[in-house]
Structures are given as C-alpha cells and as structure tokens.
Amino acid sequence: NAGVTQTPKFQVLKTGQSMTLQCAQDMNHEYMSWYRQDPGMGLRLIHYSVGAGITDQGEVPNGYNVSRSTTEDFPLRLLSAAPSQTSVYFCASSYSYTSRGGRRNEQYFGPGTRLTVT
C-alpha cells in the first residue's frame, strides 16, 4: 500500500492564482481530512469528509473548497490564493475501529505540500 499520497510536494503561487492540491489513499478509509500547519499553531482542520459525496467544514475553511467523488481521492482547491495561505498542508485519512483499549481513530497523514503564496 502507498498509504496517503499528496501532490505536489512544493508549490509557489502568485496572489490571486488558483490551484488544486491532490490527495489520495489506497487503504479504503472512510474519513479524510485536510489540515494546515503553521509555525507555533499546530495543525488546524480545514475540511473533512466522512465518505464519498459527503464533506463539511472544519475550523478554518475560508478560501478553500473540497469534494469527494470517490473514496480514494480528496482534492483541496484554493480559489484565489492569498499570502495568508502560505503554509504546509497535510491530508489525512482514517477509520474507526475497536481494540482492546476501546474505540480508536488513527489518522494517517500524507507527506505534506509546502505552499508559498507571494
């Protein structure tokens, strides 16, 4: 299994440009999420999906769109890039299961996309 893959690894955009960050997983996980990571702020949830065709907003959704037409893919679209969107973006997939320690939901993160908006 490739796990969670993201493309591109690096991207530089000019203010106002649009682009799509790709995310794919081959583990048949039902849940997928997008986070952004900024220095000193941890990871913040942008959008998430609980299954194909179902998406919802996270903590910081403004300026981003998502769709989930298949279980495997969860692209993140930047509609009109702004310098405030300079960040490292992580996609994650997960599934819930019950182990001896109770119910768990382990998020598997992709390698990240480093985006710079000038």
Place this chain on the structure above:
Amino acid sequence: GENVEQHPSTLSVQEGDSAVIKCTYSDSASNYFPWYKQELGKRPQLIIDIRSNVGEKKDQRIAVTLNKTAKHFSLHITETQPEDSAVYFCAASIGRDDYKLSFGAGTTVTVRA
C-alpha cells in the same frame, strides 16, 4: 469550537530523564485524545491515544493521563532517548466525532545526550 492549549512549547531534558507535556481543552463533549509525534520534515504519527472513559494508558515508555473533570491530559515519556527528540502534538476530538481533531500548538522536545 474546541480550543486545545499545550505547554510547554519547548522542553530540553537529559537523556534518561522523564519528559512531561500538558494539554487542556475546552469542549466538555470531547471524548478522544490522541498524541502525535512529528520528526523534522516528516509527517505526524500517532504514538498513543486515550478515551474519556479511561484515566491512564501506558505503552512501554509512554503514558498518557486524562482528568476529564479538570479538562486536562498529559503525556509522560520515561527514560528518554535521543530518538525521542521531535515535536509532540496533543489533540482533542471536536465534540464526540473522533475523526475531527483540534490540535495543540506543539512541544519541541530535545533530548541531550
């Protein structure tokens, strides 16, 4: 929404000593509290988690405690080793949905040889 605060932001310990990281959360409905480790330039990885019906959980040198009344939880690493050097993030579920997480700002742990 959920607000997770994490302290300290940096922690330097001598090899073999213990490291403790503390987090507080605001949403009383949160019921799932994972901890992630992120090495430099790498992706975050789950190291341990705890649910609100459990007060403490151990996995070898790592333990997590939860005080649901006070809304705080802690990570304890004993007998630290150089490979424990990394950024550690606590997280809390947003409400009861364990697939949605709110993260703390992270603690950079440095283990001195």
